[in-house]
Amino acid sequence: MLEIRNVVKTFGRDVTAVDGVSLSLRAGVVGLIGHNGAGKTTLMQMIATLTRPTSGEIVFQGADIVARPDAIRRRLGYLPQDFGVYPNLTALEFMQYFAALKGVRDPARIRHLLELVNLHEHARRPASAFSGGMRRRLGIAQALLADPDILIVDEPTAGLDPEERLRFRNLLSELGFDKLVIMSTHIVSDVESIAGQLAIMRSGKLVAFETPAAILDKARGQVWSASVGTADYDALRASVHVLHAQRQGETMAVRIAHAGSPCAGASLAEPSLEEALMAQRYAVREAA
Numbered sequence: 001m002l003e004i005r006n007v008v009k010t011f012g013r014d015v016t017a018v019d020g021v022s023l024s025l026r027a028g029v030v031g032l033i034g035h036n037g038a039g040k041t042t043l044m045q046m047i048a049t050l051t052r053p054t055s056g057e058i059v060f061q062g063a064d065i066v067a068r069p070d071a072i073r074r075r076l077g078y079l080p081q082d083f084g085v086y087p088n089l090t091a092l093e094f095m096q097y098f099a100a101l102k103g104v105r106d107p108a109r110i111r112h113l114l115e116l117v118n119l120h121e122h123a124r125r126p127a128s129a130f131s132g133g134m135r136r137r138l139g140i141a142q143a144l145l146a147d148p149d150i151l152i153v154d155e156p157t158a159g160l161d162p163e164e165r166l167r168f169r170n171l172l173s174e175l176g177f178d179k180l181v182i183m184s185t186h187i188v189s190d191v192e193s194i195a196g197q198l199a200i201m202r203s204g205k206l207v208a209f210e211t212p213a214a215i216l217d218k219a220r221g222q223v224w225s226a227s228v229g230t231a232d233y234d235a236l237r238a239s240v241h242v243l244h245a246q247r248q249g250e251t252m253a254v255r256i257a258h259a260g261s262p263c264a265g266a267s268l269a270e271p272s273l274e275e276a277l278m279a280q281r282y283a284v285r286e287a288a
């Protein structure tokens with residue numbers, strides 16, 4: 001559906017925000033993971049044709065969207081990181097406003113979308129009084145107005161409470177049945193249960209594009225758990241890559257990424273996805 005070929009985006013002479021990224025994407029949820037500044041927003045803005053690549057190609061259903069941005073604009077919904085609502089509009093008015101902008105004339109579509117995001121009972125309330133989660137769901141509803149094939153959501157779960165997070169995740173998961181949903185985050189748990197594929201970015205580069213299961217598989221045999229005395233912890237930390245440490249009285253319960261046994265008494269552990277990614281990052285750093 002969407003081919004990203006060797007895309008580069010530089011700002012001025014010194015900043016390479018996206019550094020030669022290639023990706024081939026189909027319907028489903030893709031989690032775009034990376035630290036702040038990794039290049040996630042810049043990559044998504046290029047797909048959304050809000051900014052142009054410095055070089056490289058982005059092809060949607062056979063059309064080069066850099067040369068022909070209209071090819072994708074009508075087929076794409078975008079929820080930016082700093083999505084805001086207008087203070088004086090109700091949720092319904094907000095949707096009517098965006099429907100008019102996008103040329104969507106069917107009032108039933110607005111009702112359907114407000115139901116889909118579970119805001120229909122709040123349609124006549126000012127959107128400015130909504131919680132963060134409700135605003136984001138309204139943002140998704142406006143992004144879906146023209147029934148896009150691609151939905152891009154930039155850090156949508158920031159600031160949401162756990163219940164809102166869950167509801168939002170489920171909504172994106174359902175949308176991924178027949179759309180390409182690209183969701184950026186730096187919180188691994190937000191995407192691990194819903195993303196079919198994870199694209200991991202670091203310093204503008206794509207360092208992995210794999211299923212969560214493949215990432216976990218690679219880390220098996222490299223994540224260890226151990227219990228060490230607090231007096232020995234500093235020496236351990238200086239010599240191996242500690243993923244997590246928790247003080248338990250006079251000992252520290254530690255999880256470690258290491259190719260072989262990192263210390264006496266360590267046992268192999270089943271990695272979480274976050275640990276698997278951290279273990280991989282470590283391997284990349286060592287190899288560099």
Ligand SMILES: Nc1ncnc2c1ncn2[C@@H]1O[C@H](COP(=O)(O)OP(=O)(O)OP(=O)(O)O)[C@@H](O)[C@H]1O
Nearest residue numbers: 011015016017034035036037038039040041042043
């Ligand atoms: N308009 C711009 N001018 C100059 N530098 C920019 C511009 N936009 C982004 N950058 C730089 O490009 C790099 C990538 O930024 P980007 O916002 O794409 O990262 P990100 O992964 O989305 O981070 P975050 O999670 O903080 O949004 C950063 O170093 C950023 O400072």
